[in-house]
Amino acid sequence: MTIEKQELSSVVEGPDRHPWHRFVALGDSYTEGIGDPEPNSLGGLRGWADRVAEELADSQPDFAYANLAIRGFLLKQILDVQLEPALALKPDLIAMSGGGNDIVFRHGDPDKLAEKIDEAVGILSATGATVLLYAGPDWGDTPVFGKIRGRVAIYNEHLHRIGARHHAIMVDLWCLPELQHALMWDPDRLHLSPLGHHSVAVATLNALGVAHTLKPLQPRPLPAHGWTQARAEDLVWARQYFVPWVLKRLLPHHAGDDLAAKRPQPAPVFGFGRPGPFPPGHPARQAPAAGGASGVQPAAVPGVPADRVA
Numbered sequence: 001m002t003i004e005k006q007e008l009s010s011v012v013e014g015p016d017r018h019p020w021h022r023f024v025a026l027g028d029s030y031t032e033g034i035g036d037p038e039p040n041s042l043g044g045l046r047g048w049a050d051r052v053a054e055e056l057a058d059s060q061p062d063f064a065y066a067n068l069a070i071r072g073f074l075l076k077q078i079l080d081v082q083l084e085p086a087l088a089l090k091p092d093l094i095a096m097s098g099g100g101n102d103i104v105f106r107h108g109d110p111d112k113l114a115e116k117i118d119e120a121v122g123i124l125s126a127t128g129a130t131v132l133l134y135a136g137p138d139w140g141d142t143p144v145f146g147k148i149r150g151r152v153a154i155y156n157e158h159l160h161r162i163g164a165r166h167h168a169i170m171v172d173l174w175c176l177p178e179l180q181h182a183l184m185w186d187p188d189r190l191h192l193s194p195l196g197h198h199s200v201a202v203a204t205l206n207a208l209g210v211a212h213t214l215k216p217l218q219p220r221p222l223p224a225h226g227w228t229q230a231r232a233e234d235l236v237w238a239r240q241y242f243v244p245w246v247l248k249r250l251l252p253h254h255a256g257d258d259l260a261a262k263r264p265q266p267a268p269v270f271g272f273g274r275p276g277p278f279p280p281g282h283p284a285r286q287a288p289a290a291g292g293a294s295g296v297q298p299a300a301v302p303g304v305p306a307d308r309v310a
Contacts, residue, residue: 017059022064025049027073028070031069033048033067035191049067049095083124093129110155114162130208136174138180169207179199
């Protein structure tokens with residue numbers, strides 16, 4: 001969706017409404033939310049994408065959000081595993097981020113990475129959805145990351161060119177001065193801290209031109225919402241039964257890995273928490289109820305080796 005179309009949609013929706021109804025995020029640990037723990041969020045993580053979705057949901061009653069990001073994924077894995085499911089969800093707003101793990105850990109060639117993401121962004125934008133792209137941050141001349149600074153800058157330039165070609169919206173983290181502060185980063189220096197995720201959420205909403213309640217350097221607590229807004233039964237079923245079954249049979253994994261997207265299906269942002277009651281014939285209803293008559297309990301957070309958190 002071009003900027004002109006976004007402005008027209010905003011007029012049609014009304015001054016206090018944005019034009020998007022279904023948001024899907026693709027990527028790795030950066031998009032999954034590593035570094036921003038929140039026990040009350042799916043997967044125990046919040047992150048910038050969740051924070052953006054929370055704000056977008058406030059002015060759009062039927063808003064739904066899915067997050068397909070999985071920590072440790074290289075760009076090829078993101079495209080192979082997440083692109084087709086994302087298209088199947090028919091989003092009108094898509095966040096696409098990837099390639100950082102390739103550059104940081106695999107000495108990835110930014111030119112070749114750009115060719116892959118260019119094709120993917122073309123496919124996503126051809127659906128008519130608004131596509132968000134993220135230029136990587138500037139870690140500065142640090143002892144470790146200073147060595148890859150040039151490759152990150154080259155990749156960012158490619159992303160700007162790709163964004164312009166496909167009418168995507170660029171969120172330029174390289175030009176976000178607050179990310180230069182140590183408080184924006186997790187102690188591992190690889191992932192954003194809660195404050196860093198908050199800052200990226202602010203930058204994303206500003207790039208979209210959406211009015212929001214987030215204030216710079218003041219992370220907002222997870223809003224409290226009543227169960228009347230929940231539409232959780234299908235999300236619970238998908239996460240606990242269907243998605244693990246599909247992943248075990250269809251997707252390649254390294255030995256010992258048990259990784260899955262934290263929000264594989266679009267659902268209300270605050271819709272998780274009250275599983276059931278399930279309608280007759282629902283797959284989850286056929287399973288033994290764990291935890292008594294209240295219904296099926298949420299699945300445990302998938303385990304992951306400590307050395308695969310990128």
